[in-house]
Amino acid sequence: MTYELRHSEPLEDIEGVLLNLDGTIFVGDRLVPGAADAVDALRRAGLSLRFGTNTTRMSRTALVSRLQTMGLELEPGEVFTAPLSAAAWLEKKGLWNLSLCVPEAAHTDFGHFKINETSPQAVVIGDLGEAWDFTRLNDSFRHIMEGAEFVALQRNRYWHTGEGLSLDAGTFVAALEYATEQEATLAGKPSPMFFQGAAESMGVELFNLAVVGDDPGADIAGAHDCDAAAILVKTGRFQGGVLTRSMPRPDLILDSVAALPAALGVGF
Numbered sequence: 001m002t003y004e005l006r007h008s009e010p011l012e013d014i015e016g017v018l019l020n021l022d023g024t025i026f027v028g029d030r031l032v033p034g035a036a037d038a039v040d041a042l043r044r045a046g047l048s049l050r051f052g053t054n055t056t057r058m059s060r061t062a063l064v065s066r067l068q069t070m071g072l073e074l075e076p077g078e079v080f081t082a083p084l085s086a087a088a089w090l091e092k093k094g095l096w097n098l099s100l101c102v103p104e105a106a107h108t109d110f111g112h113f114k115i116n117e118t119s120p121q122a123v124v125i126g127d128l129g130e131a132w133d134f135t136r137l138n139d140s141f142r143h144i145m146e147g148a149e150f151v152a153l154q155r156n157r158y159w160h161t162g163e164g165l166s167l168d169a170g171t172f173v174a175a176l177e178y179a180t181e182q183e184a185t186l187a188g189k190p191s192p193m194f195f196q197g198a199a200e201s202m203g204v205e206l207f208n209l210a211v212v213g214d215d216p217g218a219d220i221a222g223a224h225d226c227d228a229a230a231i232l233v234k235t236g237r238f239q240g241g242v243l244t245r246s247m248p249r250p251d252l253i254l255d256s257v258a259a260l261p262a263a264l265g266v267g268f
Contacts, residue, residue: 011229011251014264016048016204018080018195018228020213021067023236024257025051031070032235034258039072045266048202050080054154054188054218056126056169059108060084080198082153082188083109086124088197089187090151095121099143101136101172102126102153122149125176125184127156127169137172144180152184189215190222199228212260214238221248233257 019025025035042049051074055063060083064076083106090098090113097116100107101124107115110124123143128136144150155170173184188194199209209228213219214236223230232238232250235257252263 011210011231011264013208014047014210014229015208016050016199016202016210017042017260017264018050018052018198018209018211019257020211020215020219020236021051021053021063022055023214023238024212024219024233025072026067026070027236029070031072032256032258034256036072038258038260039074041261041266042264045261045264047264047266048204049074049078050198050202051078052080052189052194052198054082054156056082056102056106056153057129058103058105061108062105077201080194080201081109082194083126085191085194085197086151086153086187087113089185089193090122090124090149093122093149095149097121099123099140099148100126101128101132101140103128103131119143119146120148122151124151124153125169125173126153127159128172129166132172137175141176141179144176144182150176150180150182150184152186152188154188155186189218190225192222192226195222195226195228199226210264212257216247216250220250224248231260231263 060076060079060081064079087110096113097120098113099117099120120143123140152173155173156168157170158165159168177183199206206226206228210231211219211223211228212231214233220230220232230250231252233254233256
């Protein structure tokens with residue numbers, strides 16, 4: 001079955017690029033070949049850049065350090081994460097007292113909020129990993145039932161670890177949604193909140209934004225929902241994958257992020 005792109009004409013009027021990290025910029029502990037050069041070319045062309053991720057296991061500072069160790073030059077302000085998306089939304093809503101179900105390392109992204117595990121205004125669910133237990137989950141349930149806002153950083157069902165598959169935050173979000181009969185507000189991809197926040201941080205409109213990623217669901221569908229351009233790369237999650245008509249259609253399909261500058265007409 002053939003697979004059609006959303007648009008056949010070249011992408012135009014792109015002012016900002018939101019690049020997924022894991023699977024697009026790097027795979028494992030190494031940059032995708034040509035990724036650093038591609039990022040340099042985009043910068044030289046004057047495009048605003050953000051590196052987006054749903055990770056909740058480390059702070060933005062730690063993530064930047066890891067990427068720099070791999071050989072990618074970037075500033076902390078260029079990284080946009082699900083915790084930062086949630087923090088911006090909570091601030092706009094005036095919700096300053098939080099129950100944070102995220103690893104300690106990610107607490108710094110909520111540094112200007114107050115941790116309140118007694119009567120929080122909002123419960124924020126991320127990936128606590130092995131720190132989850134009945135008491136923590138039940139406390140979150142009670143807070144939500146008592147009126148706290150229910151915020152999910154991401155909905156991933158599971159992820160790949162060195163030891164095999166492991167439950168991710170989405171499992172616990174789903175359990176709390178079922179028990180409370182409330183739908184969580186999603187802060188990470190593919191929520192429009194995430195893409196809108198990234199675009200605002202760049203000072204560009206969504207229709208001038210290109211989203212580049214390896215996940216047809218989180219990246220491509222998310223871009224479609226907010227009218228941004230969607231570019232799928234055949235690395236990471238999508239490596240060796242098969243495109244079907246049921247999948248959201250990207251505007252462009254590239255072998256890897258290394259081909260992005262040429263695809264946007266900026267070259268090296």
